[in-house]
Amino acid sequence: MRILCVAEKNSIAKSVASILGGGHFRRRDTKSKYIKNYDFDYDFGGQLGDCNVTMTAVSGHLTEASFPPEYSSWSSVPQEVLFDAQIRISVSKNSAPLADNIRREASNADYLYIWTDCDREGEYIGTEISNVARSGNSRIRVLRADFNNLERTHIIRAARNPRNLNQWAADAVAARIELDFRLGAIFTRIQTLQLQKAFEILKKRVISYGPCQFPTLGFVVDRWQRVEDFLPEQFWSIKLQDRRQAKTVTFNWKRNRVFDHLAALVYLERCLEAKVAKVTNVVQKPKTKYKPLPLTTVELTKLGPKFLRISAKKTLEIAEHLYTNGFVSYPRTETDQFDPGMDLQTLISKQTSDPSWGTFASDLLSGNFRNPRSGSHNDKAHPPIHPIAHVTQNALPSQDHWKVYQFITRRFLACCSDHARGAETIVEVTMGDEQFSQSGLTVLEHNYLDVYIYEKWNSSAQLPVYEMNDEFVPRQVNIIEGATTSPTYLTEPELISLMDANGIGTDATMAEHIEKVQEREYVLKRKRKGKGSGAGVSEFVPTSLGVALVKGYDEIGLEWSLTKPFLRREMEVQLKNIEKGQSSKNVLVEVTLTQFRDVFHLTKTRFECLLRRCKEYLEGQ
Missing domain, CATH: 3.40.50.140 (Rossmann fold)
Structure with missing residues (x-):
C-alpha cells in the first residue's frame, strides 16, 4: 500500500x-x-x-x-x-x-x-x-x-x-472566499476609479475595500473622533484626611466627583458643620486575585503587544514557528478550557529543568498543582495554547521567539497553580450626610504570580486601626479641583478586543486585518507620546484618507455602513452555522449579495458624499 x-x-x-x-x-x-x-x-x-x-x-x-x-x-x-x-x-x-x-x-x-x-x-x-x-x-x-x-x-x-x-467547514471557507472576492472587487473598483478621477494625489493609488478591513478602520476612526471632539471639563471632589498612629489616611468620597462647583461647596459645608467624622463600618475579608484562564489565540494576540511589545501579527507568526518545531501546541484556537482527561502533570514535568521556572514547576508536582479554570469557549478542535516541550533560549532563533515561548509557558504554569490570596480591610466613615471609604490590602500568598510575571498585586500601606463608631476630627477636609482627561487612541490590544467583541475576522485573521489597514495607508501605528505608564505604547491613528473613507460612507446614509461591524458580524455568525451544518453555502452567498446590492446602488447614487469628504480631508477644503 x-x-x-x-x-x-x-x-x-x-x-x-x-x-x-x-x-x-x-x-x-x-x-x-x-x-x-x-x-x-x-x-x-x-x-x-x-x-x-x-x-x-x-x-x-x-x-x-x-x-x-x-x-x-x-x-x-x-x-x-x-x-x-x-x-x-x-x-x-x-x-x-x-x-x-x-x-x-x-x-x-x-x-x-x-x-x-x-x-x-x-x-x-x-x-x-x-x-x-x-x-x-x-x-x-x-x-x-x-x-x-x-x-x-x-x-x-x-x-x-x-x-x-469536514465538508461543512470547507463550505464555510468557500462562502467567505467568494463573498470577500466579489465584494472586494466591486467596491475597490468603484472607489478607485471615482477617486482617482477626482484627486491628483490618488491618481496612482488603488483604494482597496475589504469586508473586514473597513470595520477595523471604522473602530480606529471612531476613537480618533472621540479624541478630536474631547473638551476638558472641570470637576470638584472632597478630600477627607485623617492622621492616626503616625499614618496619614486619605478617604475617597463616595460621590467621587461633581461637575458643579456650587454643589461641591454645599456638600463641603455640610461636612464642616458636622465637625467630626464617624466610622460606620469596618470590614475585614479575604481577597482573591484569580489566576488567568487557559490561553486562546485572541488572548495571545492581545497580550503580545501589551506584555512583550511584539505586534499581534508577529506574535502569532512566532507562535506558529514554535508549533511547527514541536515546542508549543497549535496556536490557533478559541478554546479556553483544558479537557479533563488531559495529562497536564506530564507537561509540567518537562519544565522542571528550567532555571527560571523549574522550581515553580517542581512545586506544582509536589502538591501545589490546582486544576486550571474553565472558560466558556471550546471549539472542539484544539486545546488551549500550551508548551509541549522544554526549550532553552539559546536554541531559539531570536529574543522575540524566547519572549513568546516564555509567555506561553509561564501562562500555562500559572493556570495550573492557585489563585493569589490576600486580606483586605475596608473602613467606611460618614461626615454629615457624606460618605467616604478607604481600603488596605495585605498579600498573603502570591501563588501563580510567582511565575506569571506579567501581572502585579502588591500590598498597600497598612491602615491604622479603626473601630466601629469611632469619631475623629479630620486633619483636613477641603475641595480639590480637577479636569477630565482626553481618551487615548486605540492600542492594538484594544483594537483586537473590539474586533473580537464585534465578530470582525476570526481569532487567526484579526492580526492580518490590522496589518492590511496599515499596508493600505488607511491607518498609521505610532508610539504614544508623553510620560507615565502609557508612554511608548503603540497606538493607531487614521490617515486623512482613512478618515475621509469612513466619514464618506457614514454620510451616504447606509442602513449598515461599510465601516461599521454589523454586516460582517452577521456574516461570521452565518459562516459558523454553515460549519455546524445548520445552514448552506449557497443560501448565505445569495442573502449576503442581495444585501450588498442595495449598499452598492446607494453608494453609487450618493458617491458625492465620499468625494466631498475626500476633498475636506485630503485637500483641506
Whole structure:
C-alpha cells in the first residue's frame, strides 16, 4: 500500500515524517526549493498496515479566485455585473509546482492522507489538495489526520485514527472566499476609479475595500473622533484626611466627583458643620486575585503587544514557528478550557529543568498543582495554547521567539497553580450626610504570580486601626479641583478586543486585518507620546484618507455602513452555522449579495458624499 501525506507547511511535513519514520526518511527535491518529499515506511495498523509513505506539503492555499478575462477591464465593465459574474477557482501561479508534485505523487498512491491544520481553513486547504490529487488519480481515497500538536505520541495516535474531511467547514471557507472576492472587487473598483478621477494625489493609488478591513478602520476612526471632539471639563471632589498612629489616611468620597462647583461647596459645608467624622463600618475579608484562564489565540494576540511589545501579527507568526518545531501546541484556537482527561502533570514535568521556572514547576508536582479554570469557549478542535516541550533560549532563533515561548509557558504554569490570596480591610466613615471609604490590602500568598510575571498585586500601606463608631476630627477636609482627561487612541490590544467583541475576522485573521489597514495607508501605528505608564505604547491613528473613507460612507446614509461591524458580524455568525451544518453555502452567498446590492446602488447614487469628504480631508477644503 502506498500513502501520500500532505501537510500545510514543509516544516510540519518534515516533523511528522521524522516522527512516523522513526527519525529515518529519504528526502527528495521538488520543483519548489521550499517544499521537499520525504519517503519512509510506517505501520498505520488496522486496514492500512505497513505502507510506503511519501510526506510532502503545500504552502497554505493552492488555489485562488478570479473572474474570466472578459471582466478584467475596470473601466469598461460595470461594477454591478460582478455580483453575478462566474468565479473561477484555479491553482495559483505560485502554487503550480506544488500542485504538479501532488498530482505526480498521487498517480501511483492508494490513499491521500491530509495533514493540514485542524481548523476551518485547514479543512478547505484539504479539499484543494484532494481535488488536485484526484486530477492525477481519480481512484485515490482520502483520509484526514486529526492533530493539534507535534508531540510524538499525539502524532502516532492521529496517524492511526484518521477521520474524514469536514465538508461543512470547507463550505464555510468557500462562502467567505467568494463573498470577500466579489465584494472586494466591486467596491475597490468603484472607489478607485471615482477617486482617482477626482484627486491628483490618488491618481496612482488603488483604494482597496475589504469586508473586514473597513470595520477595523471604522473602530480606529471612531476613537480618533472621540479624541478630536474631547473638551476638558472641570470637576470638584472632597478630600477627607485623617492622621492616626503616625499614618496619614486619605478617604475617597463616595460621590467621587461633581461637575458643579456650587454643589461641591454645599456638600463641603455640610461636612464642616458636622465637625467630626464617624466610622460606620469596618470590614475585614479575604481577597482573591484569580489566576488567568487557559490561553486562546485572541488572548495571545492581545497580550503580545501589551506584555512583550511584539505586534499581534508577529506574535502569532512566532507562535506558529514554535508549533511547527514541536515546542508549543497549535496556536490557533478559541478554546479556553483544558479537557479533563488531559495529562497536564506530564507537561509540567518537562519544565522542571528550567532555571527560571523549574522550581515553580517542581512545586506544582509536589502538591501545589490546582486544576486550571474553565472558560466558556471550546471549539472542539484544539486545546488551549500550551508548551509541549522544554526549550532553552539559546536554541531559539531570536529574543522575540524566547519572549513568546516564555509567555506561553509561564501562562500555562500559572493556570495550573492557585489563585493569589490576600486580606483586605475596608473602613467606611460618614461626615454629615457624606460618605467616604478607604481600603488596605495585605498579600498573603502570591501563588501563580510567582511565575506569571506579567501581572502585579502588591500590598498597600497598612491602615491604622479603626473601630466601629469611632469619631475623629479630620486633619483636613477641603475641595480639590480637577479636569477630565482626553481618551487615548486605540492600542492594538484594544483594537483586537473590539474586533473580537464585534465578530470582525476570526481569532487567526484579526492580526492580518490590522496589518492590511496599515499596508493600505488607511491607518498609521505610532508610539504614544508623553510620560507615565502609557508612554511608548503603540497606538493607531487614521490617515486623512482613512478618515475621509469612513466619514464618506457614514454620510451616504447606509442602513449598515461599510465601516461599521454589523454586516460582517452577521456574516461570521452565518459562516459558523454553515460549519455546524445548520445552514448552506449557497443560501448565505445569495442573502449576503442581495444585501450588498442595495449598499452598492446607494453608494453609487450618493458617491458625492465620499468625494466631498475626500476633498475636506485630503485637500483641506
